[in-house]
Amino acid sequence: MVRLIGIRLGTGLITLFLAAFFVFFAVQALPGDVAEQLLGQNATPEAVETLREQLGLDSNVWARFVEWLGNAVTGDFGDSLVTGEPVSSTIWASFARTLLIAIPAMVVGIALALLLGVWAAARRGSRTDSTVSVLALVAMSIPEFVVATVLVLLLAILVPVFPATVLSGPDASLGELLPAAVLPALTLVISMTAYILRAMRSSTIDGLATEYATTAALKGVPRRAVLWRHVAPTAVLPVLPVISINVAWLLGGVVVVESVFNYPGLGKLMIDSVSTRDLPVLQAIAVLSALVYVTANLVADLLALAADPRQRTLHQPRGRRRTAEVVR
């Protein structure tokens, strides 16, 4: 099992390296370089050349990749071309603000989705089931920015409980951010819950039809215990990948939602950096997103190992045979 976790970790690291590699060279392949960006269209070729030398852009591209990667591993992504501040501190500040909406959305969304999914499956075919399913379908088919707009209309304009946008941008204090984080988080909960809920519902329905669920019921186990003890742990397995993709999507900064609410998170930072062509920041955001996706998938794999004892031995050839011999 330790070997299994080791392999997963190793593939995660390789994925990260490849992501960094492609990000770096994709940026290199863009027409024009940082020096031209900085000096604008009217710069003299001599000035561009001088700046290139200053920035080290005239050295070998592989050498620069190794240097960039080496610095990136220690968390140093260079300085922003626009503000001149270190990229990492800018990104961490934005990421922290994204976490402020992503983590509550994640906790509430996943819990709600799993509960509702199992609940709807247990009442399959009833009115509650069809209501839940239809609502989930509606939530899936409406784009986030519409959900966000409707929420603003209801909870910021008709009944003004929460602020509709963050006015002071990245300089906003925590006290200012907290109430402003509610509506974005709510939007995210609504759009992510639907996917997980539907996956959990169909998976639980399959689980209830298994022989072990029937056996447990015929053993005299109350229905609630059959559902939560016997069916749910196995039923959650095929849902884990759905959850991990949604979590990664949340943590990567949700561009649309953050833009609607003018929320100074990672997604907003990305949009701003694209418009100002702040390449070091963009590179760092791309690597951070890759890191988030890899981590989310790794966590999902480990959770699957925890929930399903079969997977722990599945990858050892002849594992079962060996244990059978020990028993004898």
Add this chain to the structure above:
Amino acid sequence: MRTTPVAELDGLTVSYRSGAGRVTVAQDIGFSLYAGRTLGLVGESGSGKSTVARTLLGHLRDGSRIDAGQVTVRGEDVFALSGSALRQLRGGVVAVVAQNAGQALTPSLRVGAQIREALRVHGLPADDDRVTELLRLVRLPAPETIGRRYPHELSGGQQQRVAIAMAVATEPTVLVLDEPTTALDVITQAAVLALVNDLREELGMAVLIVSHDLGVVSVVADDVLVLQSGRAVEHGPTPKVLGDPREDYTRELLDAAPRIEGVPAPEVREAHQELTLECQDLDVRYPRAPRLAVSDFNLQVRRGETVAVVGESGSGKSTVATALAGLAPVERGRAVLRTGDDDLHDLLAPARARPAAVRSAVQMIFQNADLALNPRRSIADAIARPLKVFGRVSGRAETRSTVLRLLDEVGLGPEFADRVPAQLSGGQRQRVGIARALAAEPTLLIADEITTALDVSVQASVLDLLAELRDRRALSCLFISHDLAVVRNVADRIVVMKDGRTVETAATAAIFDTPRHPYTRSLLDAVVEPGSTHLPSSDADARVVRLDPAASLVEASEGHWVRDDEGAVTT
């Protein structure tokens, strides 16, 4: 009768919804269960035997309902019970052991916890000692620690024992066994049946055993009820029903059951002299497996000869089949196929690297016909595929006529050509599998457990078909099975395997008359058939016949080879 029954079915009629109408699965069924006695419920698939058995627990499949009659357990109408009273009944008064313990145990819970749960929901003491006691009662090895294992870490027989421990934990009045041994090999089956007998005596339960296997019923049941399409055909004491059946249907079932005792040995057929297949010292290892799946396997098959490879699950018998079909890598050895006088082909290459002639010469029929046929393709398409791939036919009309001829050859009418597999019964699908294999005009046919999933009467007719085809086409056939009784009538020679090694090989009659290896003897002892009443002891599957790694095959008498392990008769 002697005492009052503990449970009774009276005029029970059950139907389920199908489209607009209702289909009756059980019609006017009635029987009584008495403490300390066993009733066997016998019938083929679709006879409604499981549905009837599960009504004792107040359980019906979705869409089913009771149309008439009632089920009473200890004087109470089961279907009139309230929710909590029903839960008390289930597991507490009536307990069930399902067919496939591998699927009936919850994969995410340790087996000890599942037994403990059965005790706890019925308010019984559920400490570790009690769980250990139950595990010991069903004769599991290392009862103190085995409860900490997950179901997938146990063998099929051990899983079934856990399921039985779970069922008897509450010392129920009635124990329902729903095909408890269908998924087990013969030795484990015999041990589980003996265990059921012991427990019935120790705990004084009434037992209802559901099975399609008359042999199983014969060794454990006091009374038998034969069901056909939801109706009771015959009901009475076991020796009387199985010994002197009054109804034609019972007689048909009895005739179809494969037997060992009391039937003449199969006549020795004149075999052709030329070899079709010759294997020498084959070693097969699955990728990255530490142990060989098959080692030092030798085999010779003549033209028109059927050789059966027999062994328990994990003995490597199916590995031999897949290796010869080119679906598993061979690590060492030699395998030669002869298709004509001078046409010798190497059989060690994987299937995709073989020339078309070799691929068509070796054809395989699979155990599970419904998984081996594409559910979306018509039967005609399935059979036409090898015809086209190997260029046996040209043009649409010829394809069609060849398909119909092949269908006719396996006993299916032309109306089957345009059906899809879901519209066929299990036996019909297996016939399609055979027709598809024949389409390639093979020299060697490999049949991997092809009758395991079939009812006895269907099994008998498929075996007859195979024997007929073999004679007509002079096919060589490698017949893989775990059941010695089945192969007796089809095989000319038998190879017995255990743990990837051949332990004995001889002509069919010699294996049955003078089994020389202890493992072969234990296989023969474990066969239960209608009329037999003895069983080996209930821990027989724990007493493993051990193979001596240094032992080798010796020729004990002409054509009769046996591995000289301890207990083998070599002279």
